[in-house]
Amino acid sequence: MAAGQEDVKLLGVVGSPFVCRVQIALKLKGIEYKFVEENLANKSDLLLKSNPVHKKVPVFIHNEKPIAESLVIVEYIDETWKNNPILPSEPYHRALARFWSKFIDDKVFGAAWKSVFTLDEKEREKNVEESLEALQFLENELKDNKFFGGEEFGLVDIAAIFIAFWIPIFQEIAGLQIFTSEKFPKLYKWSQEFMSHPVVKEVLPPRDPLFCLLQARYESLSASK
Amino acid sequence: MAAGQEDVKLLGVVGSPFVCRVQIALKLKGIEYKFVEENLANKSDLLLKSNPVHKKVPVFIHNEKPIAESLVIVEYIDETWKNNPILPSEPYHRALARFWSKFIDDKVFGAAWKSVFTLDEKEREKNVEESLEALQFLENELKDNKFFGGEEFGLVDIAAIFIAFWIPIFQEIAGLQIFTSEKFPKLYKWSQEFMSHPVVKEVLPPRDPLFCLLQARYESLSASK
Structure with a gap:
C-alpha cells in the first residue's frame, strides 16, 4: 500500500442496526471505504480472524487493523478523523454521550427485540414495559x-438509529404500540429529523426487504408456538 | 465553592468491584475525594437524584455534575486529570482497551456471578464454561x-480487578475451580502483580468481611434449594 493511502474496510450485513451505526459515522466523516458483505450462515475467514471473540459484524478494518463493537468503532473513527466531530469536546458531555449510548445498548435494544421475538407472553409483556420505560428516559x-x-x-x-428505524418495523410486524408519536412526541420528532438527515438517509437499509425478513422470522416463531 | 477548588465525591459501597474501579483511577491520579457510603437497602436522595436511571453505585460527582457507569467514570477521570494516563494515547490502542473492558463486563462478570449465585445446576455449569472460555481469551x-x-x-x-480479587472469593465459597494458576498462568501472575501494586493494594476492600457477606448470600441461596 502506498504511503498515505488509507485502506478502510467494513465487514457487515445490510439491515443490521450495529453496522448502520458505523456507516453513519463513515458517511458523516466523508471516508471512502469498502463494504464487505458477510454471509452470517457461512462467515468469511476474514471475519473469523478479525473478530475471533464474538465472530460478529460489524468489524472495521483500518490499514489491516481490525476493531469490533459498533460503539468502539464509532469512537475510533471520531478519534482518527477529526472533521465533523461525533463526540463533544468537553469531558463531562463526552461522559454523558457514552452513558446514554451504553443505556441504549443495555436497556433498549434487548427489551425491544424481546418484545417481538419471544414466545412467552409474560416475557413479552415485561419487555414491552421495559422498552417503554427506557424510551421515556430518552x-x-x-x-x-x-x-x-x-x-x-x-x-x-x-x-x-435502532429506535428511529428498527423499532417501528418491529412493532408493525408484531402489532405492538411501543414507539409512537403519541407516547413519545419529542423522540418521534427526533426520529423523523434524524432519518431525513442526508447522511443518515443515504445509509439506511431499504425498508421493505428488511420488513419481509423480520416478518418471516416473526411468523416462523409464532408458528412454533 | 472557591474558584479553582475541586469538589469530588464518590457515592459507593465497600466491596463493589465497580466502585473499586473508580477508586483505583482516583488513587492513580492522586485525586482527593470524599467517599459517601451508600446503604443500598435505603438509598440516599443524592444517589436517586444523581443516577435516576439505574439508581446504582458508583456515582461520581465532580463539581456537582454526576456521572454513572464505572467505565464511563474512569474515562471521564482520565480525560479530566491528564497525569498518569489510563487509556493509551493512540486511537487503535484506545479502541482495543475499550473493546476488552466491555468484554470483561459483557462476558466475564455475569458468567462468573452466575457460576456461583444460581440455583439451577445446568445453568451453573453453562456459566462456569462461559467463564472459562472468557478467561482464556484474556x-x-x-x-x-x-x-x-x-x-x-x-x-x-x-x-x-473483578477477576483478580472477586472471582477467587467466589470460587472458594462455591468450591469451584474457575480462575486458577494452573488453568490461566499468565492471568494469575498478572492478578498477583496487579493486586500488589501500591495503588491497587490501598483501595481493595478488606477480604474477610466481603467473603463472609458473599458466603452468607451463597448459603441462603443453597438453603432455598
Missing part, C-alpha cells in the same frame, strides 16, 4: 433539542 | 505483558 433526556448531540447529531443519535 | 490477550496496559496498568487492568 424522551426526557432529549428535552427540546433537535438531536441528542444538540444542533448536530452525535454519538447518542447514532446509537439510537 | 489469558491469550495478556501475552507476556506485565499488565494489559503494558508496563503500566490501564483501563483493561482496572476493569479486570
Whole structure:
C-alpha cells in the first residue's frame, strides 16, 4: 500500500442496526471505504480472524487493523478523523454521550427485540414495559433539542438509529404500540429529523426487504408456538 | 465553592468491584475525594437524584455534575486529570482497551456471578464454561505483558480487578475451580502483580468481611434449594 493511502474496510450485513451505526459515522466523516458483505450462515475467514471473540459484524478494518463493537468503532473513527466531530469536546458531555449510548445498548435494544421475538407472553409483556420505560428516559433526556448531540447529531443519535428505524418495523410486524408519536412526541420528532438527515438517509437499509425478513422470522416463531 | 477548588465525591459501597474501579483511577491520579457510603437497602436522595436511571453505585460527582457507569467514570477521570494516563494515547490502542473492558463486563462478570449465585445446576455449569472460555481469551490477550496496559496498568487492568480479587472469593465459597494458576498462568501472575501494586493494594476492600457477606448470600441461596 502506498504511503498515505488509507485502506478502510467494513465487514457487515445490510439491515443490521450495529453496522448502520458505523456507516453513519463513515458517511458523516466523508471516508471512502469498502463494504464487505458477510454471509452470517457461512462467515468469511476474514471475519473469523478479525473478530475471533464474538465472530460478529460489524468489524472495521483500518490499514489491516481490525476493531469490533459498533460503539468502539464509532469512537475510533471520531478519534482518527477529526472533521465533523461525533463526540463533544468537553469531558463531562463526552461522559454523558457514552452513558446514554451504553443505556441504549443495555436497556433498549434487548427489551425491544424481546418484545417481538419471544414466545412467552409474560416475557413479552415485561419487555414491552421495559422498552417503554427506557424510551421515556430518552424522551426526557432529549428535552427540546433537535438531536441528542444538540444542533448536530452525535454519538447518542447514532446509537439510537435502532429506535428511529428498527423499532417501528418491529412493532408493525408484531402489532405492538411501543414507539409512537403519541407516547413519545419529542423522540418521534427526533426520529423523523434524524432519518431525513442526508447522511443518515443515504445509509439506511431499504425498508421493505428488511420488513419481509423480520416478518418471516416473526411468523416462523409464532408458528412454533 | 472557591474558584479553582475541586469538589469530588464518590457515592459507593465497600466491596463493589465497580466502585473499586473508580477508586483505583482516583488513587492513580492522586485525586482527593470524599467517599459517601451508600446503604443500598435505603438509598440516599443524592444517589436517586444523581443516577435516576439505574439508581446504582458508583456515582461520581465532580463539581456537582454526576456521572454513572464505572467505565464511563474512569474515562471521564482520565480525560479530566491528564497525569498518569489510563487509556493509551493512540486511537487503535484506545479502541482495543475499550473493546476488552466491555468484554470483561459483557462476558466475564455475569458468567462468573452466575457460576456461583444460581440455583439451577445446568445453568451453573453453562456459566462456569462461559467463564472459562472468557478467561482464556484474556489469558491469550495478556501475552507476556506485565499488565494489559503494558508496563503500566490501564483501563483493561482496572476493569479486570473483578477477576483478580472477586472471582477467587467466589470460587472458594462455591468450591469451584474457575480462575486458577494452573488453568490461566499468565492471568494469575498478572492478578498477583496487579493486586500488589501500591495503588491497587490501598483501595481493595478488606477480604474477610466481603467473603463472609458473599458466603452468607451463597448459603441462603443453597438453603432455598
